[in-house]
Amino acid sequence: MRNKKIALITGISGQDGSFLSELLLKKGYEVHGIIRRSSSFNTSKIDHIFDKLELNYGDLTDSTSIDTIIQKIKPDEIYHLGAQSHVKVSFDIPKYTSDVNSFGTLYLLESMKKHVPNAKFYNASSSELFGKVQETPQNENTPFYPISPYGVSKIHSYWMTKTYRQSYNLFATNGILFNHESERRGGTFVTKKVISKLIDMIVYHGNVEPLLIGNLEAKRDWGYTPEYVEGMWKMLQHSEPDDFVLATGETHSVRELIEEACKQLNLNLEWYGKGKSEIGICTNLGISRKTIVKVNPIYFRPNEINSLLGDPSKAKKLLNWEAKIKFKELIEIMIKNEFNK
Ligand code: NAP
Ligand code: F7E
Numbered sequence: 243m244r245n246k247k248i249a250l251i252t253g254i255s256g257q258d259g260s261f262l263s264e265l266l267l268k269k270g271y272e273v274h275g276i277i278r279r280s281s282s283f284n285t286s287k288i289d290h291i292f293d294k295l296e297l298n299y300g301d302l303t304d305s306t307s308i309d310t311i312i313q314k315i316k317p318d319e320i321y322h323l324g325a326q327s328h329v330k331v332s333f334d335i336p337k338y339t340s341d342v343n344s345f346g347t348l349y350l351l352e353s354m355k356k357h358v359p360n361a362k363f364y365n366a367s368s369s370e371l372f373g374k375v376q377e378t379p380q381n382e383n384t385p386f387y388p389i390s391p392y393g394v395s396k397i398h399s400y401w402m403t404k405t406y407r408q409s410y411n412l413f414a415t416n417g418i419l420f421n422h423e424s425e426r427r428g429g430t431f432v433t434k435k436v437i438s439k440l441i442d443m444i445v446y447h448g449n450v451e452p453l454l455i456g457n458l459e460a461k462r463d464w465g466y467t468p469e470y471v472e473g474m475w476k477m478l479q480h481s482e483p484d485d486f487v488l489a490t491g492e493t494h495s496v497r498e499l500i501e502e503a504c505k506q507l508n509l510n511l512e513w514y515g516k517g518k519s520e521i522g523i524c525t526n527l528g529i530s531r532k533t534i535v536k537v538n539p540i541y542f543r544p545n546e547i548n549s550l551l552g553d554p555s556k557a558k559k560l561l562n563w564e565a566k567i568k569f570k571e572l573i574e575i576m577i578k579n580e581f582n583k
Contacts, residue, residue, distance in 0.1 A: 253276075349400050
């Protein structure tokens with residue numbers, strides 16, 4: 243009998259992996275993670291807890307490394323968060339995205355079946371599965387209609403998780419998570435990109451290039467990551483494996499995100515033009531009017547999900563999970579933490 247539960251996290255160096263590691267360490271787990279070899283440091287988000295973690299080199303495209311690690315560690319809980327997680331990039335590298343996101347999940351499930359069939363498995367599924375949405379809001383029963391290589395790769399991963407649950411009686415759960423953000427979000431995702439750039443505007447008195455932005459009208463259900471990793475943990479403590487949506491139940495556009503961030507930063511923003519030529523001018527940054535936002539079509543996607551809105555009522559009822567931090571407070575937290583950095 244082991245005196246500590248052992249957790250294995252794929253994607254431990256990412257946004258969610260870093261917050262989940264902190265949570266599991268606080269709960270007394272022995273936390274192991276899989277990291278990729280990189281020619282430059284890729285552990286900045288977990289450096290503050292580095293000495294408390296057990297890290298193993300591996301890659302989700304390499305079934306041998308996955309199998310060796312699971313056989314060695316024999317985890318009680320596996321949190322599968324590793325992925326090529328950028329939707330726009332998935333249009334540029336669709337095969338690699340599938341190799342990592344679809345087959346990585348399969349390798350983990352096979353290895354779990356072989357070495358630790360009594361372990362619990364969390365699969366990082368995504369609201370991108372809903373794609374061209376078939377109903378609003380989206381819940382666990384809403385039909386899927388993915389429209390990006392990322393979404394399709396995650397459909398494979400979702401169904402493989404469900405198939406292993408049903409065929410081999412594994413405790414394998416899908417968390418269908420809507421967008422969740424924090425100061426640790428990768429810099430190319432829209433919330434982090436907008437907030438860091440607007441803060442740079444202030445710090446450098448407007449002497450920086452404008453924020454180049456894509457589709458201003460796309461709407462997302464944005465929540466705060468620490469709350470979502472708590473939801474992942476709760477899913478694996480539930481009496482049985484299942485599928486759960488985690489979301490705030492609010493949706494806002496990229497335009498609203500920029501407007502709210504400007505408001506909180508006391509930047510007066512005025513929009514001019516339309517479509518590809520739209521710009522945002524700030525009237526109170528220095529003495530002259532300054533263009534701080536510019537639409538740039540290079541950030542448009544070949545296919546776009548116009549709007550996502552989650553219905554998290556199942557998670558509320560069965561897991562007692564609820565997103566307390568909504569849109570405005572999320573932006574407030576991200577701004578505060580960005581300034582502190
Ligand atoms: P993230 O910050 O992009 O982190 C992705 C992690 O996966 C990183 O640790 C990355 O390692 C690792 N990884 C990438 N390719 C790998 C490979 N070939 N082998 C091993 N590891 C690899 O993503 P996140 O925001 O934390 O999201 C966590 C998971 O939830 C992902 O599966 C994502 O698709 C899914 N998801 C996220 C959201 C969201 O809003 N954040 C919503 C729904 C679902 P490096 O650090 O070396 O790059
Ligand atoms: O885009 C629009 C963009 O890249 C959000 C991943 O964690 O959540 C994330 O995927 C929206 C889209 O996130 C820019 O077109 C406008 O409509 O921040 P994002 P995402 O694509 O929603 C899901 C749930 C995941 O599962 C993914 O792993 O913002 N947008 N202008 C832009 N997006 C970016 N990145 N950059 C722009 O300049």
